[in-house]
Amino acid sequence: MNLGKTTIIGESLLENSRKNIEILPLIDNFFDDLEVDKKTVDEWSLVLFSIGIAHSVEERESGFVIVLESTEDNNRAAKEIIEYVEGIKAKSIYSKSQKKRDRKIFSIVTFLWFLFFIFFLLTETxxxxxxxxxxxxxxxxxxxxxxxxxxxxxxxxxxxxxxxxxxxxxxxxxxxxxxxxxxxxxxxxxxxxxxxxxxxxxxxxxxxxxxxxxxxxxxxxxxxxxxxxxxxxxxxxxxxxxxxxxxxxxxxxxxxxxxxxxxxxxxxxxxxxxxxxxxxxxxxxxxxxxxxxxxxxxxxxxxxxxxxxxxxxxxx
Missing domain, CATH: 1.20.1540.10 (Rhomboid-like)
Incomplete structure (x- = not known):
């Protein structure tokens, strides 16, 4: 599976296992809007390494690939990477939402302090x-x-x-x-x-x-x-x-x-x-x-x- 010049999960996902065939469309659809580069592949490699999935990262003509040593890890590897990217997306959405909320609160507080200033002028005059x-x-x-x-x-x-x-x-x-x-x-x-x-x-x-x-x-x-x-x-x-x-x-x-x-x-x-x-x-x-x-x-x-x-x- 390729995005530009980068293969997300390596050749072992292309085995003719029924489970592998079922998981591939999910990965394809999920990563349609994601720009993948060497840094991203390295991050995914760390995710797989942290859960003990043996693999290697290789650079080929088509781009970077993650090659799993065992086809038994196909579904688990795909699942972990999807959850990892979902977490990043959710965090990004939350961060944008939080910034929007903070700007709104700042505007309200500024308006309240403006009213405070108006009240001060009223009492003084x-x-x-x-x-x-x-x-x-x-x-x-x-x-x-x-x-x-x-x-x-x-x-x-x-x-x-x-x-x-x-x-x-x-x-x-x-x-x-x-x-x-x-x-x-x-x-x-x-x-x-x-x-x-x-x-x-x-x-x-x-x-x-x-x-x-x-x-x-x-x-x-x-x-x-x-x-x-x-x-x-x-x-x-x-x-x-x-x-x-x-x-x-x-x-x-x-x-x-x-x-x-x-x-x-x-x-x-x-x-x-x-x-x-x-x-x-x-x-x-x-x-x-x-x-x-x-x-x-x-x-x-x-x-x-x-x-x-x-x-x-x-x-x-």
Whole structure:
């Protein structure tokens, strides 16, 4: 059997065995769209060698051939090579699909960060009219008086443009990395939940403390990534390096005079807790499915919207 100038399985497959005749059409049809060269034949030779099939690779006028020493190995050799090539094709298809998915996620995350920027501009330009920071800042006294929504609204407020841009840089990197693994819906909900819990824990033992900014949630996302490192399926060198880099970047941004170290610490701690909880439910229910991603994203939007509605309701 020839493809161009390369014979895929050598002469021993051309024996007049009934089984050999049945397997040849399968190989022919399977390799119709495959370009075969010396490197490919050598790879197949390694496959046969690994399973103990005696053979040799020879170069002839018609091209390279794999010659089996025993005709009894014909079907087994053909089967192993077909499975090997099928595996490569499947991996290639998965890789293309994964790249397409990653590009889609990156586009969605970029759009979300654009909306975050628009919201920042809105709060800054209309502060005198709506008093966003007054009604939305995380106030220990106010939260303990029942205005619990402040632990959410404070995540979307910033002191100035420098504060906002610093958070957005590290936030974009960490949120994108987490979204590639868990999905945008899961990451958005974990962003809000870990940040909110971090804000709450940060004021539990304080009566007169004020804080705002997304850094609590950003440290929460990094905490989720750390929490997931306890499990083998999430553990890989790239993600470990990404997590380490994000921690360094985040810590570089904590040198300011008004830095709330408590919020950062409790945000990361909350993230670790939610990361462990998420994994437990993901194993049982498959939380990365599209249905759950949609539910999580809608839930995140509702938490954001209801929290701000309650904030405005108080001043009416």
């Amino acid at each position: 209309t502060e005198n009219l709506f008093h966003w920071k007054y009604i939305g800042i995380n106030s220990a006294f106010k939260v303990k008086q029942g205005e619990f929504w402040r632990i959410v609204t404070a995540l979307f407020l910033h002191g100035d443009i420098a504060h906002f841009l610093g958070n957005m840089l590290v936030g974009f990197l960490s949120f994108s990395a987490l979204s590639m693994y868990l999905g945008v819906g899961s990451s958005t909900l974990l962003f809000i939940l870990s940040g909110s819990l971090g804000n709450y824990l940060n004021i539990c033992f304080r009566n007169f403390h004020l804080s705002l900014g997304a850094s609590t949630s950003i440290f929460g996302v990094i905490g989720v990534m750390i929490g997931l490192q306890f499990y083998r399926e999430y553990r890989n060198r790239k993600w470990l390096m990404m997590t380490a880099m994000l921690i360094i970047l985040a810590l570089l941004g904590t040198a300011g005079e008004n830095t709330d170290f408590g919020a950062h610490f409790f945000g990361m701690l909350s993230g670790v807790i939610f990361g462990i909880i998420y994994h437990a439910f993901d194993i049982k229910y498959g939380l990365r499915k599209p249905l759950f991603q949609t539910i999580f994203f809608i839930s995140s939007f509702l938490i954001f919207s209801i929290s701000w509605i309650l904030s405005f309701f108080i001043i009416l």
